Amino acid sequence: MFNDTVEGMITALETLLADRNPTLLALGEPTHGVAAFTTLRNEFLYHLVEQHGYRSVALESDCLAGRLVDAYVTTGEGDRQAVLTAGFSHGFGNLQGNRDLVEWLRDFNAGQRPADRVRFHGIDAPTEITGGDSPRGVLLELHRFLSAHLDHVPGDVATIEKLVGDDEEWTTEAAMWDPTKSKGDSADAGALRLLTDDLVALLEKEKPGLPEGGDLLARTAQGLLRYHAVVADPAPTRISLMLGQRDAMMAANLLALPRTFVFAHNGHLQRNLSTGQGFGPAWRWWSAGAQVARHLGDRYTFIAGELGASETQPDPDPATLQGYLASVVPDRALVATAGLDPELAARTDAVQGYSPFSDVTGADAIAFLRRV
Structure with a gap:
């Protein structure tokens, strides 16, 4: 019943692909930074590229910054360390699994025709836990993109610069906890949203x-301004609204991709409602996976990543889902959920950072x- 090696997991993956033939295949992880999950992701990707013709991979990382990684792995443009630093958000360029991925993609693509190269995509919004980016960069880039090809583009650089003002007013960490510190509902922000709508x-x-290239800029400009508007919302549910807006941007980026293998946290990829708790009301929002599944149906396939124990996480209670899996899987396995008790x-004993x-x-x- 269980496939206790990486090779066995790939065999099980073959069965899943034969049954589903997905347009979007997603692999999740329950926590960031665990090498075992990025290593497994890489093994799956190498197999998908070499045996199934996948030519697109997407990660939970800044969608705009990801263009630096894509340029590096497809054309060799850029300095490797600079790309790893600036091309990933959340510090993910420091993870060995992502460094290995970048080098493998570059080596593989070096021998391919342009149409056969594997493209890299970030799917995340340009945000961090401490706040979101200023809209200045993406709005100026969108305006330049249109102005390079069209006459009579709405607005101008001076207007955008004036309305954006001081970047710190958008990026300040204080706004995450106090909506009155955010510029997201100001008159200037409203004018920027109207101008962005005209550009789009x-x-x-x-x-x-x-x-x-324009579609990504348009989605990101609109989505980022919506995000800042939510940051400024004093509603008790503002954290849920912020999380939902971030996942809505992820979903839009995923739906714009061709046949793709995507890797992100389980909470962004699951088909059902995502929940969390930090302070105030419980957080509830629809994940990117739930939104994508609404559009793609069975063409979306999601494999949740899960662990039994680690250096910081004890063995799970046998009565739990994780405990049951640990009792029947000696090492590792790809287990169909159809055979599991819902x-x-x-x-409930998870350490901080593990969901x-x-x-x-x-x-x-x-x-x-079983153990990582």
Whole structure:
């Protein structure tokens, strides 16, 4: 029943692919920074590229910064260390698994025709836990993109610069905890949103005659301004709204990709409602996976990543989902959720930073690692 090696997991992956033939194949992780999950992701990707013709990989990292990584792995443009530093958000360029991935993609692409190269994509919003980026950069880039190809583009650089003002007013960490510190609902922010709508409308009308690249800028500019508006919202549910806006941006980026293998936290990829608790009301928002699944249906396949124990996480209670998997999987396995009891509850002894997968109906399979 269980495949206790990486090779066995790939065999199980073959079965899953044969049954589903997904447009978007997602692998999650329950916590960031664990080498075992990025290593497994890389093994899956190498197999998908070499045996199934996948030519697109997406990670939970800044969608705009990811263009630096894509340029490096497809054309060799850029300095490796600079790309790892600036091309990933959340410090993910420091992870050995991501460094290995970048080098493998570059080596593989070096021998391929342009159409056969594996493209790299970031799917995340340009935000961190401490705040979001200023909209200055993406708005100026969108305006320059349109101005390079079209006449009579709404607004101008001076207007954008004036309305944006001081970047610190957008990026200040204080706004995460106090909505009155945010510029997101100011008159200038409202004017920027109207101007952005005009720029995006122009892009849509002229798209047949424009090169690629504008859609990502348009999505990000609109989404980032919406995010800042939510940051400024004093509603008790503002954290849920912020999380939901971030995942809505992820979903839009995923839906714009071709056949792709994506890797992110389980909470962003599961088909059901995501929840969390920090302070104030419990957080509830629809994940990017839930939004994508609404559009793609069975063409979206999600494998949740899960662990049994680690140096900081003890063995799970046998009565939990994680405990059951640990009792039947000696090392590692890709387990179809269709054969699991949906009443099994998630463990409740998780250390900070680790979110136990809690609902088997939200995934098609679980990549379970007994100890990491």
